[in-house]
Each structure stands twice: as C-alpha cells, then as structure tokens.
Amino acid sequence: MMSDRLRAFSGQIIAVGVALLLGAIIILLVGESPVHVLMTLLRGAFGDQEKIAGTLLQTTPILICGVAACIGLRGGMFNVGIEGQLFLGGFAAAWVGFSFSLPAGIHMLAALALAVVAGAAWVAIPAFFRARYNTNEVVSTILSNYIAVLLTSYFTIFLFKRPGGWSETPPILATAYLPEIFSFSRLNWGLFIGLALAIGVALVFRYTSWGYGVTIVGSAPKFAEYGGVNVKRQGFVVLLLSGAVGGLAGGVETLGVHHRFMEGFAPGFGFDGLIAALLANGSPVATIVTALFFGALRSGSLLLEVDTSASREIITVIQALIILSVSAQVLIKRRGDSQAGERRWKF
C-alpha cells in the first residue's frame, strides 16, 4: 500500500521535472534564459515577507477552487465550470456587501452564504441534466463559464455600476470585509477558510460513510450501485457541493481582496484550481501543496512580467505541460494492454 503511494508520488515528481525541462526549452525559444526566469520566479514568489504573503494571497483562491474540483473528481465528475461559479459567487458576495447594511461579521457571513448559494445554483442545471439524462458535464459546465463571465459583466456595467467608476460595482461596506492577517499585505482569513475546507473535506472523505460512498461512485459506479448507493442523486449532490465551494472561492476573493466586484476580477483561478486538484490526484490535502506551488508560480510571474521580456503566461504553459506529463505516466503501468480495453471516458 505504502509503496504504491510512494511510487505514485515519485511519479508525480518525475512528471513535474519533465514538464519543467520542456518549459525550460520553451523559455529558451522565446529568447530568455531559463535560469534567469527561474530565479526571477523564485524572487517574485518568496523574495521577502511581502512577496511570501503575496504568494499566499494567490494560493487562497486556487486552493478553494482546487477543493471544489477535488469534490467533483472524487465523485467521478469533472466540474470544469468552477471559473463561472467563482465569478457568480464573487458577484453575489459583492451584491450583499454593497446593498445591505448588517452588523459586522454577520454581514460577511451573509455575503459568503449567498456566494455559496450562487455557485451551487449556477451548477444546478448542468448537474441535474448530468444526473438525470447523463448529459456530459464537461461540455455543459465549460459553456456555462462563458455565460457566467458575460452575465456578471452585464450586471456590473449595466445594473450596478459605481457612479463615475469604470466596469466595477460600488465598494462593499467594511462590515463585510474578511479580516486581514498582516498589515503589509491584503492576505486575509480566506487562507484559513481554504485550509480548513481542504482538511475538512479530506476528513469527510476519509471518515464518513457518505464520503466513502462518493469515492466508490467515482472509482467504481457499478459496484456502488450494487452496494445500494443512489448513484444519480449522489452525482447531483457532488456537483452541487463542488459548485458551492467554487462560489465560496469567489466570495472570499471579493470580500478579502478586491472589496468590490469588477469585470474579469479573478481570471483563471478556476482552471488553476482544477489543475491543482488533478496534480494532487483528487486529494484535498495534497491540493494544499499543489495550490501553493501554482500560487507561487502566479505570484512569481508578476515580477517576471516586469523584470524579463517573457510574458507571465509562460507559467500557464508550464502548468499545462505538468498536467500533460502527469497524465502520461499511465504508460508505465498499462503497456501491453489491449487498445480495445476499457475506455475511461465516453459520452
């Protein structure tokens, strides 16, 4: 058992190494020195205490989105719509933040609660059709991302624009802020929410019969069926929970960092979260590590844009290469199988 895990872990490390090597070649191709880029990334991510706080600030939404993706992956569902849930959750939290005045604390909780509801509601239709009619959830959630981004932009610019502002809502009231941890950074309690969520979800999967049921449905649906699990309802609930956490990520980002909703406020965090969860093999605790890794890359890339001629999207390339090489590891285990064998994905 342990040696299996160890082998899986070393496999991930090798895959990351291969991807970094390929990334280095690409950096050479765009005319930069890989060593310089790496040092800049490291300096940008961990250079001083403000940089480290900045890295943790970037890690927070990736971690929460990663947990959202983990919940889906464990239950055999690809929630690729986390990006959209994040945007709607972010807008919902901002709306509560600027349109109501409530006592401090309660205001924040109400905003987060509505963000959670918005995220869950947004995924409810794809989840319903996935559960009831087996409609491919990958495509439906991806397409709903585009609608979510445009819809929140519409809300922001046409319905709730700050007078005199440009594509942003009025600021939320201070009673809804997530408290900041340090004076020198916008790093806030959202990080603790993310960590608690990751550990909490891991415990649920490990110690509750419901969590066990989800894992079984994800890995062996037929077996779960015969074991008496209501597979359809569970699939629906899993996607709904995943969407709820995605919405929470948006709420945390709004209440903790921006204190308002603006057009394109958190680009790519949903996808980064999904990638972090895939790299962590669907384990919420391992997602803490991978989210930190991607958070550091993102944070470092800000300095990269300033200090080198390379674009910050080079880290997106590296992330994609990591996932590709991790996914290719299967070769080692499966060589020689019949090609007609089981297909893991079909619509």
Add this chain to the structure above:
Amino acid sequence: MEILDKLINVALIAATLRTTAPILLVALGGSFTTKAGIFNIGLEGQMLAGAFFAVIGSIWTGSAFAGVACGVAAALAFALAFAVLVVTFRANEVVVGLALNILAGGMTISLMKAIFGTRGSIVGHGIVGLPKVQIPGAQALLGSWAPLISGFTPIVYVAFIAVPLLVLFYNRTRLGLYIRVVGEKPEAAEALGISITRVRYTASLLCGLLAGLAGAHLSLGYITMFTENMSSGRGFMAVAILIFSNGDPLKVLAGCLLFGFADAFSLRLQTFGFPSYLVLTVPYVVALTALFALSYRARPKIIKETLASMQKLLSVDRNSAPVDKNP
C-alpha cells in the same frame, strides 16, 4: 415588420454562412475523433493554435495560403500530441484535452509577446488575408441573391463541400468504415485485425487538419488579425454539437447552421442597441439549450425498459438505476 426585414435578409443569411464555416470545420474535424470513439475536448486549442500560426505564416511568407498551411501544421502538431497521450499513453481524454487547450492559450500569448512585444492582439504587420472567390455568372444568375454563393473565402467553400464528402467517406470508404468500427465496437475491430492505434491516430490527425483550417479562417478570413483566445469557445460548442449529433456529418451541419445563425443574429442585435454582454451570451445559451434538450430526447429508451423490468423483478429502489455511459 420593417424591423424584421432589417433583421432577416440576404445579408444575414450570407453572414450566417460565414460564421457557420469555422464551427462547421472544427465540428467536422471532431466528427473523425467522435466516430473513432475519442472524446476530443481539445478542439478549442487546436483551433486557437491554427489561428495564431496562420497569422505568423502569413506575415513571414507574405502569402495567405502559406499562412493557412502553417496554421494547419500547428493544429496537426497539437492533434499529434493529443493522439500520443490519449492513444499511446492512454491518458484521460478530458485531462489531456483541457491541458492542451490551456497550453494553446498560454503559448500563443507568450509567443505573441516574444515575437511582437505586444499583448492582446496582432493587427497589421503585413498580415495577408484570404482572397474572396467571386463565382463567375453568379450575379447574372441570381441577381440580389448572389451573395449566397459568391464572394466567400475559399475555406468557407471547403467547409460546406466537406459535408457530403464526409458522408461518402464514412459510408463508402474502407478507412471511414474502420473509423466507425473502432469507435462503436473496438473489440470487433481488434478481432478483425484492424490496428486500433493506427486508426485512432489517423482520425486524430484528420481532425487536426480541419481544426487548423477552421482556425485559419478565424484569423485570415473576414478579419485579418489574431486576438488572445480568439476561438472564444467555438471548439467547445463544436463538442456540444458532436455529442448530440454523434458525429454524423449531416446532423453536424444542421447544428452548426443553428449556431452560425445564432452568432450572426446576435451580431445583428448588437447593432440595434441591445447590451452587447447579453447578446454575446446568445450562442452559448443556444449551445447549452440544444445540448440539454437533445440529451433529454436521446435518453436511452431500451435501457430504461430493461431497467423497468429488472426493477420489478428485484424490487429495488426506483431511483437507483445503474448509470449507463452511452446515452
């Protein structure tokens, strides 16, 4: 009535054909992989790579057709990577497809910055767009309806001619048949001695070819520029179409015309002063609605009947019906 006349006219139909062409090409490309039993969510990235390298090729060579060739080559490289990972390495199709899409997005932006030093878009720099083909005699024959058949770029014609060709391909050629067998009954294909690996590679590369053409049409067709993520979900819409058409070329055409119309119509609405953000959601809403509506219709009846009788026999909980992966 006058408004309706302004909204729906020959120009709108011609615009529909123009906007249909890229999504039709990429969906027809995806039909190869769908028929071969591969779920190809990577169409979006292939198309985006095609659009970017078509522009690069057009600038470097000064020829639109060489640009198209470059775009196709880039899309083929992505398709090859997809095939290597999915067919040979047997990695998860969804993971590989999504990762290649992300790679295409990041790579095009990084290269844009490295080559042109700009972010956002490539305009000018001597990009040569595709010429428009004027069909001789169209004006005399059809009068004011001539824009329906004449004046498109060559890729639009290729897209529509490809539909009947693909019908013939699947029904009348050996390779077409092989692709279908591999997709529908891989065990049978293996028993017949068909190399599943080779067939799936071929299907994937054919897919890259058409996706590259679709991308080139985006950046060298009616507008000659490249912008970040300019494929804007068309590849995903194509996958939605492939799901409910099962890759049949004629059904793909019908679905794509619907989206082309939604696209052209929403552009029209924009000029009438509807908020652009809402108008831009129209194609995605149409895609989702069609996906949901048709999956409701296509729910497997036979399986349901079998289930009903099984449930009677075993008197198990009604809701706990086994999930079948084939709708």
